[in-house]
Amino acid sequence: MGEDLFWKNSARLADGREIIYYDESPGLGRANVPDQRPLARPADAGPASESQLRWDALAGEWVVVAAQRQDRTFLPPAEQCPLDPSREGRLTEIPADDYDVVVFENRFPSLRGAGTALASGLAVFDTSTPSPQPGGPLETAGVPDRPAIGRCEVVCFTSDHKASFASLSPRRVRTVLEAWADRTAVLQDMRGIEQVYCFENRGEEIGVTLSHPHGQIYGYPFTTPRTERMLSQARAHAAAGRPNLFDELLAGEVAAGTRIVSRNEHWTAFVPAAARWPYEVQLFPARRVASLPELDEDARVSFCTLYLDVLGRLDALFGMPLPYIAAWYQAPGGDAFAHQEFALHLRVFSIRRAPGKLKYLAGSESGMGVWINDVLPEDAARRLREAE
Numbered sequence: 001m002g003e004d005l006f007w008k009n010s011a012r013l014a015d016g017r018e019i020i021y022y023d024e025s026p027g028l029g030r031a032n033v034p035d036q037r038p039l040a041r042p043a044d045a046g047p048a049s050e051s052q053l054r055w056d057a058l059a060g061e062w063v064v065v066a067a068q069r070q071d072r073t074f075l076p077p078a079e080q081c082p083l084d085p086s087r088e089g090r091l092t093e094i095p096a097d098d099y100d101v102v103v104f105e106n107r108f109p110s111l112r113g114a115g116t117a118l119a120s121g122l123a124v125f126d127t128s129t130p131s132p133q134p135g136g137p138l139e140t141a142g143v144p145d146r147p148a149i150g151r152c153e154v155v156c157f158t159s160d161h162k163a164s165f166a167s168l169s170p171r172r173v174r175t176v177l178e179a180w181a182d183r184t185a186v187l188q189d190m191r192g193i194e195q196v197y198c199f200e201n202r203g204e205e206i207g208v209t210l211s212h213p214h215g216q217i218y219g220y221p222f223t224t225p226r227t228e229r230m231l232s233q234a235r236a237h238a239a240a241g242r243p244n245l246f247d248e249l250l251a252g253e254v255a256a257g258t259r260i261v262s263r264n265e266h267w268t269a270f271v272p273a274a275a276r277w278p279y280e281v282q283l284f285p286a287r288r289v290a291s292l293p294e295l296d297e298d299a300r301v302s303f304c305t306l307y308l309d310v311l312g313r314l315d316a317l318f319g320m321p322l323p324y325i326a327a328w329y330q331a332p333g334g335d336a337f338a339h340q341e342f343a344l345h346l347r348v349f350s351i352r353r354a355p356g357k358l359k360y361l362a363g364s365e366s367g368m369g370v371w372i373n374d375v376l377p378e379d380a381a382r383r384l385r386e387a388e
Contacts, residue, residue: 006101006175008182013093015039017105021096022179024171030096037091042112051110051148053221061225064110064148072108073209078161083212085159094156101175102156103183106216111150114219115190149192151219155179156212163213164321165200166311173304180328181292183217188291188333193219195227195332198292203323205351205358215326223332230329234341246343250284259381262309266302269310271381278353278375279317281310281384283346290331290342310348316387324350 009031010020021030051066073082082093094102105112157165157176168176180198187196200215201208223231237245250268253259259271261281269283283306285299295303314322331342353359353374364370 006178011035011095013037013039013095013104015041015107017042017107019094019102019104020179020183021099022101022103022175022182024100024175030099033086033095033097035091035095051112053146053148055145059225062222066110066148069108069110076210078211081161081210081212083154083156083210083214084161093154094159099156099159100172101158101179103153103179103217106152106154109150109152111148111152111218111220113147113149114151114187114192114221146221149221151187151190151193151217153183153217153219155183155198155215155217157215158213161212165202165213165326166308166315168213168308170304170308173308174300177292177295177300177303180217181295184291184330185293187217187219190219192221194222194334195220195224196291196330197224198328198330200324200326202326203321205323206325223335227329227332231335231338231342235337238341244288244341244343246284246288246341246345250343258378261313261381261384262306264302264306266299267306269306271377271384273377275349275373275375275377275380276371277349277351278359278373279314279322279380279384280347280349280377281314283307283310283348284343285345288343290339291344292328292330294344307346310384313384313387314348314350317383318352318355320355322350322352324348 007023007026007028008020009023010018011031011033012035013019014035014037019031019035021028023030051064051068053062054065055061056063076082080090084092084094085097085099086092086095087097093104093107096102155176157163157168158172165173165176184196184198187193197218197220198215199218204211234245237248242248253270253273254263254268259273260268261271262269266286267283268286269281271280272282283303285295285303287296287299289295289299314324326346326348328344328346330344331338351359359374364372
């Protein structure tokens with residue numbers, strides 16, 4: 001987008017990781033502030049620092065094994081938060097003394113090396129056709145494995161440690177949206193990345209290890225299982241001679257109206273009819289696009305207020321901050337059908353089903369993949385409409 005929206009500047013942290021500032025004013029020079037920490041480069045950590053992809057032949061899915069992440073920062077006190085700006089006497093992941101939105105490579109990534117795999121001596125494998133590698137450590141067990149090539153980034157939404165996404169201004173949400181779109185475009189062009197996933201985990205109940213308002217971006221070397229299932233359904237829908245699956249789903253929700261939570265000219269937020277989680281909302285743009293960079297100006301502007309409205313209702317539901325996961329679903333790269341037929345959408349869901357009660361993935365969900373929802377989706381939508 002134009003420079004009247006944000007000013008992008010990048011630099012390198014002490015260990016070589018990239019950091020990108022998305023400033024809302026020009027000429028701030030934040031990327032010129034050096035990282036003065038004595039950090040070792042990831043390549044110096046040795047083979048034990050590498051993640052692996054292992055193929056689950058029974059499920060037909062890749063599993064990421066990242067044992068080195070056991071040592072990542074876990075629930076530090078507020079005064080030691082690594083996502084705050086640096087200040088005299090305390091250096092953090094962000095060298096500048098302030099920022100608007102900032103993105104940087106995760107210090108404890110599950111996936112890394114995309115775009116630089118050849119330079120680092122790692123090979124980029126075709127993950128679509130897994131087969132045991134001759135001489136590989138798991139060959140005798142018949143379990144193919146690969147280096148976990150990809151990219152993991154952290155997105156800090158604000159320098160205010162006490163804020164939340166719901167407390168951001170529409171202007172700041174727009175900057176975050178532009179950062180998501182920009183990083184999606186950049187990562188999609190990196191060798192070794194098949195799908196880009198932008199998401200936010202909020203709340204200790206979800207598993208958040210840093211309380212500062214932030215999200216993450218993963219660049220996967222394969223198409224994720226949930227995306228594969230959606231594309232399979234869309235292909236079957238098209239093969240049966242029916243209109244686009246996503247368009248029909250959205251039109252059906254608008255026509256029914258009973259599960260709509262909030263809506264404007266360019267976006268619709270609704271509780272899906274087959275919601276898995278007690279409180280789950282999906283946001284679809286009125287004009288179908290495959291990925292974040294394809295959103296037009298009207299969709300970008302109107303998203304900011306609608307999303308803040310939805311998050312505000314979620315927090316008002318029980319009169320307390322609601323733990324949630326906010327997940328962007330985008331088309332994978334290199335798939336012509338997906339680019340033409342997939343529909344970008346945001347899914348926000350919470351594990352809280354009532355005050356003091358959480359939804360646990362127990363025997364049916366975890367053991368067999370059959371979800372049992374404790375809240376009728378129509379009731380969830382009505383409660384969210386009434387929550388203010």
